[in-house]
Amino acid sequence: MDIRHRRTIRKYTQQPVSDELLNRLIEDASRTQTMGNLQLYSVVVTRSAAMKELLAPAHFCQPMVTQAPVVLTVCADFRRTTDWCLQRQAAPGYDNALSFLNAATDALLFTQTFCCLAEEEGLGICFLGTTVYQPQAIIAALELPELVFPVATLTVGWPAEQPEQTDRLPLQAIVHQETYSPFTPERIDACYARRESLPENKHFVQINNKETLAQVFTDIRYTRKDNEAMSEGLLAALTGQKFLQEGAMQGSTPTVVERRPDVLECDVVRFQNKKEKWVAFVGLLDDAPYEIFTGLQDDDEGIAIPKSVQKGFIVKHYDRDGQKRYDFQFVNKRGYKTTIEGLSERFNPEYWDYAKLISGVLRYRMPIDHVIRLISSLQLENDTINSWTAGVARVLKKYLPDAQQLPEEEDTEEK
Numbered sequence: 001m002d003i004r005h006r007r008t009i010r011k012y013t014q015q016p017v018s019d020e021l022l023n024r025l026i027e028d029a030s031r032t033q034t035m036g037n038l039q040l041y042s043v044v045v046t047r048s049a050a051m052k053e054l055l056a057p058a059h060f061c062q063p064m065v066t067q068a069p070v071v072l073t074v075c076a077d078f079r080r081t082t083d084w085c086l087q088r089q090a091a092p093g094y095d096n097a098l099s100f101l102n103a104a105t106d107a108l109l110f111t112q113t114f115c116c117l118a119e120e121e122g123l124g125i126c127f128l129g130t131t132v133y134q135p136q137a138i139i140a141a142l143e144l145p146e147l148v149f150p151v152a153t154l155t156v157g158w159p160a161e162q163p164e165q166t167d168r169l170p171l172q173a174i175v176h177q178e179t180y181s182p183f184t185p186e187r188i189d190a191c192y193a194r195r196e197s198l199p200e201n202k203h204f205v206q207i208n209n210k211e212t213l214a215q216v217f218t219d220i221r222y223t224r225k226d227n228e229a230m231s232e233g234l235l236a237a238l239t240g241q242k243f244l245q246e247g248a249m250q251g252s253t254p255t256v257v258e259r260r261p262d263v264l265e266c267d268v269v270r271f272q273n274k275k276e277k278w279v280a281f282v283g284l285l286d287d288a289p290y291e292i293f294t295g296l297q298d299d300d301e302g303i304a305i306p307k308s309v310q311k312g313f314i315v316k317h318y319d320r321d322g323q324k325r326y327d328f329q330f331v332n333k334r335g336y337k338t339t340i341e342g343l344s345e346r347f348n349p350e351y352w353d354y355a356k357l358i359s360g361v362l363r364y365r366m367p368i369d370h371v372i373r374l375i376s377s378l379q380l381e382n383d384t385i386n387s388w389t390a391g392v393a394r395v396l397k398k399y400l401p402d403a404q405q406l407p408e409e410e411d412t413e414e415k
């Protein structure tokens with residue numbers, strides 16, 4: 001079939017697609033160009049009703065999965081190449097994000113060539129993007145080993161429908177001459193005018209109670225909430241298949257741990273509050289602040305630790321009578337471990353209570369820039385406490401990815 005006449009087919013006749021035809025199409029499609037001619041893909045053929053039933057939920061039960069005679073899952077595959085290297089005294093280094101992208105590129109190029117050849121043969125195809133929405137379910141169903149990742153699914157069969165062809169955006173929407181030319185409002189209007197004027201799209205907007213076609217996409221079909229949730233699953237599955245390293249994403253979203261670990265690493269940060277010298281102990285989990293204790297330095301009732309101490313541990317301790325307290329532990333220059341017991345008792349109870357509230361917010365992983373803004377916006381009853389909160393906000397700035405984003409506070413320099 002001429003590509004100008006092609007369309008997606010979602011309904012199929014009962015006529016089988018023979019192994020002979022399928023294998024010929026796959027073999028011909030393997031003439032597709034691939035990176036280093038490594039052919040970093042593999043195809044899992046599903047014909048049995050039981051396996052289709054197993055796959056269907058991963059594709060949100062789209063009916064084509066169980067109705068098509070053949071379902072193909074095309075995978076980015078560095079497993080075979082890696083095994084080949086290992087068997088030939090070669091050291092593979094393909095368990096990383098770049099290798100995933102390379103293998104996914106090969107797999108998708110192969111997929112598209114297969115689609116063109118199959119459609120030329122008169123077969124009907126539907127590409128299922130749901131493959132990357134819940135990849136873990138497909139990995140489990142097809143028993144995909146590490147370094148194999150599903151990137152495309154095709155339902156294949158002889159057409160039992162001849163739907164209308166869908167529209168396409170005009171050339172000016174996709175082509176840029178020499179450099180990328182920005183989309184002015186007029187150009188956007190010109191690119192989307194035809195699509196927005198189609199009766200079926202107007203109907204779509206109306207039945208969904210939306211004002212524009214774009215809103216149907218953002219609010220219903222592909223929402224931020226769904227995209228973010230499925231992105232998390234995607235990253236977890238890529239980690240499980242060893243294309244990403246464990247913990248690679250931890251920096252961006254530290255996990256919520258409700259039960260405080262017994263021992264937390266901590267940073268010791270000195271700051272000034274109304275000419276007084278203060279110290280903050282910032283407990284860290286996954287390198288992100290989890291709790292904060294603050295108090296006066298060098299005071300009888302405060303805390304005295306050598307200036308050189310920048311790091312230590314906050315240790316949760318239960319007395320014999322079950323009373324909980326927090327101790328600070330550090331190793332001094334001579335290598336001796338020193339414990340300062342009862343951080344809480346050493347500090348003014350009012351500050352302690354505010355610090356507890358701030359720790360609650362940190363523990364549930366509110367992004368640090370929001371925590372700083374929240375603390376900075378507090379209007380407490382006296383100037384000393386307001387100056388303290390400014391000091392705490394300044395301490396927390398240390399943990400911002402980009403400290404320049406927030407305005408400087410006065411009178412609260414870190415010391």
Ligand SMILES: Cc1cc2nc3c(=O)[nH]c(=O)nc-3n(C[C@H](O)[C@H](O)[C@H](O)COP(=O)(O)O)c2cc1C
Pocket residue numbers: 006007008009010062126127128129130165166
């Ligand atoms: C990445 C991708 C994901 C898709 N996912 C689905 C899908 O999950 N279900 C479906 O019915 N069609 C799916 N399609 C088919 C598109 O809806 C279809 O190609 C598009 O609407 C244009 O229609 P046409 O192929 O008939 O020209 C997908 C196509 C692509 C390329």
